[in-house]
């Protein structure tokens with residue numbers, strides 16, 4: 001230590017100074033933070049959805065180094081308002097319609113506070129018995145809610161990207177092969193997973209509805225894994241997992257189903273057609289942090305072959321050996337991470353405070369709004385619905401070039417009133433309106449539609 005670090009010459013016989021106390025009063029500051037969160041959620045609809053800052057602006061507004069002396073938490077809250085908030089793109093905004101709209105709900109927000117207070121770290125069952133077992137329970141509950149077969153092993157990963165990579169690794173271990181197949185419309189996390197694991201990748205062509213062509217699978221018998229998507233990122237297309245699963249049964253190929261977005265919709269029986277054949281999946285990922293009212297991060301990975309996951313990931317060094325190793329499940333043996341945080345708590349809170357009926361209502365609300373928007377677009381001259389709509393995302397286009405549609409998107413986003421994104425389908429740029437926040441109302445999608453038409457006229 002240098003003198004600048006505040007070190008004084010001290011003998012081991014000197015009394016040890018007290019541990020530092022931050023300038024925080026958990027009750028007072030905690031109440032202020034909860035008030036802040038409640039106020040924010042009450043007024044977020046009045047803020048510009050897309051952050052109006054330039055790259056580097058937030059960084060420039062912050063000190064270059066940490067303070068030498070403690071500062072009160074009230075100063076943190078003040079800077080949250082003054083410096084950080086202008087740099088927030090508001091995913092909690094009712095008119096956030098980009099990518100996949102996600103939401104963090106009140107029970108989960110409160111549960112995150114408690115999870116941080118407990119700071120339960122699951123490296124082994126004995127370091128976090130309740131977190132480990134609650135994770136198993138909530139994954140079983142969600143499996144039942146989504147109509148999955150009984151008896152699957154489920155656990156939580158940070159992201160669908162990690163979950164899919166874990167599936168690739170388990171499939172390679174189980175089959176001894178190294179080829180990954182997925183459709184041209186599969187999420188980039190599959191390609192990234194193949195790249196990170198050094199596996200080969202082939203993209204399979206899609207039909208005119210963006211579904212994987214199942215007659216283009218002549219090399220399935222050489223593949224470790226095929227990733228089929230239920231709800232593709234661009235247009236929410238649904239691959240035929242029943243057919244792919246049957247073919248995999250013949251070739252010994254692992255089928256991983258990526259239902260990161262659309263999986264949540266399976267809580268409603270009317271959408272279960274999209275999961276026909278799910279019992280053939282070797283693994284499945286659904287992001288609770290997309291359409292299931294749970295904040296980042298909370299990605300649910302199930303497998304009907306947990307022994308293969310364990311064979312791929314279990315590695316217990318001496319310091320982690322415990323007498324209860326074999327009869328107490330340590331989730332770290334089923335995936336890449338060792339230390340795992342208590343994510344199950346927020347999902348448990350969501351499941352209990354919404355119940356099956358609340359989750360169904362949430363999904364149906366989003367789908368009904370998307371249906372309405374789709375009807376408006378298809379009834380209007382000069383506009384077209386650009387892909388079949390199965391869930392809560394509408395792909396659409398205004399007459400004109402890709403450049404025109406891109407300009408239109410930037411124009412509406414710049415107003416700060418809405419935030420939409422785009423995709424490329426059949427070689428054309430399409431605009432996407434993705435609905436997912438429970439606070440979104442018919443007035444919000446009407447506002448989006450008015451704005452789009454006004455900007456299209458102006459351009």
Ligand SMILES: Cc1ncc(COP(=O)(O)O)c(C=O)c1O
Nearest residue numbers: 159160161187189232233258260
């Ligand atoms: C279908 C699909 N799979 C996977 C992912 C990756 O999800 P994550 O951000 O949890 O890695 C996405 C992201 O939007 C997605 O749309």
